[in-house]
Amino acid sequence: MFRPKTRYVALPSPRAGVGEEIDRLICPKCDTSLEPARLTAALGVCYRCGYHFRLRAPERIAMLVEPGSFREEDQAITATDVLGFTDSQPYAKRIEQSRATTGANEAVTWGEATLAGHRLVLVVLDFAFMGGSMGAATGEKITNGIERAGQSRLPLLIVSASGGARMQADRSNDGRGDRQFRFPGRRHHCRAGRHDRLCWGASDPASHLRNAARWLPDGRVPVGARHDRPGGAASGVARRLAPAAGSLCPDCGRPRPPTAASGQEDRSPGARRYPVSDNGSVAAATWEQVELARHPDRPYALDYVHAIFSNFLELHGDRVFGDDHAIIGGPASFDSRTIMVIAQQKGRSTSERAMRNFGMANPEGYRKALRLVRQAERFKFPIVAFVDTSGAFPGAGAEERGIAWAIAENLVALSAARVPILTLVIGEGGSGGALGIGVGDRLLMMEHSIYSVAMPEACASILWRDIARKVEAAEALKLTAADLKRLGLADEIIPEPPGGAQNDYGQAADAAGAALRRHLKSLEAIATDRLVEERYQRYRRIGATS
Known part of the structure; x- marks a missing residue:
């Protein structure tokens, strides 16, 4: 009843002679x-x-270009095991096995070739090598190919076949997708073809490049609910966001969790208590950090927005399909300047979570974010992005409406935006869904937030075929703020109140606001051209290869 999966078979080119037996497939x-x-x-x-x-990469190359014209580049570039990742076997051993079985160094081959008499740069991914997954060396080689095309003003042809980002490599792997876009002051002709499976996790974002839609200035601009209070945003945050336990927000009617300012604590038998060290910091294992990042009472994006900024005006819709409530955004006042807020919002009550799809955005959400990026560029507003999502929504409708295209276009726009961009991870930062609004000049993380190429459950399901091993996966992924700071990806870790931000919204918001203020001031002092170039170089340096 079930047909066994056909393994890849190399296809011989010569026809069998008379009387010879012909192998059939x-x-x-x-x-x-x-x-x-x-x-x-x-x-x-x-x-x-x-x-x-x-088809394997060599066969694809032989099929596409003139015989003998392909000259491969970067054959010596290989990945290193930064994380010391081990699932059923060590990552280093998996790479060795893939090299032995495929005869290739990495999941991508690139070089210059001749097609119909024209020189071009050809980049071909090979699904036979670890599913064509995007590791650090894969990203390095793809980026080198794109840069060669830009520098030499040659056409670029990318043949994509990828199962996603390589989870055994570090979080920088996912970030390398961004650097495949940016070529300051240079443009070139790019064509992309897909000859096999293609998944967003690292679906070769360059293959999704196209002209960005122009921002339309005459759309509907409704006003969102206001939580801000009279007075400056620079002070009094704790007073505004620390109501008595059990009180309701007068604007939205949502209950506020207990705060340190109220002097009350949830002491019910089922309440979770995290171990606290002598200095007041949370001394928890990696999985407890994951649970803290997902805590249902943790402050969400709107809580930070209304505490840190004033006069927030929420804008709606993507001008193409509809309004995705998983992503919110609009202009707001921050001290004496106007900034553009782009944020992922999960929702707190059952009905709000359903409305916001638990913070998992559809294509229209990312296209709304793209519209806000374009508007921020037009009016010279710095961008502040709040990341809090387990990932982009993986539904059939999202795929049909082009979720990969939408995220890819955001990476292009954010990479080249000529305004300062600050990214703050306040809870979960999952895969391309986080990266879709998370490319910027500085990456800040709340102390108990996480940022990963995949959530632990997905990693355990894929690599171990057992979701119960999510705790092992979380430890192997090195997804905590401390891990990312050590790896050089996070610029600053913002301290939280003892036990987590859910214990005192005001203190967490005060700390976040101070960090945003400090980094924004330093970025505004940088000339625009230098700012954009430094952003490119920041992502260009990500990853470890040998």
């Missing part, structure tokens, strides 16, 4: 017995039903 779609020579002549496409057999 069964098409997994139509069950036809195929002659290899005819299949090769058909470029690996079944001549009965049109099924496309999987």
Whole structure:
């Protein structure tokens, strides 16, 4: 009843001579017995039903360009095991096995070649090497290819086949997708083809490049609910956001959790108490950090926005499909300046969580964010992004409406935006869903936030085939703020109240506001051209290769 999965078979090119036995291959779609020579002549496409057999990178290159014209580059670039990652076997051993079975160094091959008499840069991913996953060396080679095309003003052809980001590598792996876009002051012709499976986690974002839509100035601009109070945003945050335990917000009616300022604590039998060291910091294992980042009473983006800024005006809609409530944004006042807020909002009550899709944005959410980025550029507003999502929404509708395209376009826009950009991770930062609004000049993280190429449950399910091993996955992913600071990805860790930000909204918001103020002041002192170039170089340095 179940047909076994057909393994990849190399297709010989010469036709068998008279009297020689011809090896045949069964098409997994139509069950036809195929002659290899005819299949090769058909470029690996079944001549009965049109099924496309999987092709290796060398075969794809030979098929596309003129014989002998391809000159491979960066053959010596290989990844290093920064995390010391081990699932069922060490990451280093997995790489060795892939090299032995495929004969390739990495999941991508690139170089210059000639096609129809024209020189071009060709980048081809190989699904046979660890599923074409994006590791640090893969990203380095793709970026080098794109930069060569830009510098030499050559056409660029990318053939994509990727199962996603390589979870055994560090979080910088996901960030390398951003650097595949930016070429200051240079443009070149780029075509992208996909010959196999392609998943967003690292779906070769450069293959999604296209012209960004122009921001339309005449759209609807409704006003969102206001939580700000009279008085400056620079002070009095604790007073505004520390109501008595059990009180309701007068604007939205949502209950506020207990705060340190109220002097009350949840002492019910089921209440979770985290171990606290002598100096007041949370001494918790990696999984407890994950639980803290997901704490249901933790302050969300709107709590920070209304505490730190004033006059926040929420803008809605993407001008294409609709309004995604998982991403909010709009202009706000921050001291004497106007800034543009872009944030992921999870929702607190059951109905609000459903409305905001638990903070998992659809394409229209990322396109709304893109519209706000364009508006911020037009009016020279610095951008402050609040990241808090387990990932982009993986539904069929999101795929049909182009979730990968939407995130890719945001990476392009944020990479080249000529305004300062601050990114603050306040809870979860999951994969491309976080990166879709998270590219910036500085990455700040709340003390108990997490940022990862994949959430622990997904990692455990994929690598161990057992979601129960999520605790091991969390430790292996090195996803805490302290881990990312040590790896050089996070610029600053913002301290939280003892036990987590949920214990005192005001203290957490005061600390976040002070850090944003300090970093924004330093970025505003940098000339625009230098700011954009430094942002590019920041992502260009990410990752470890040898």
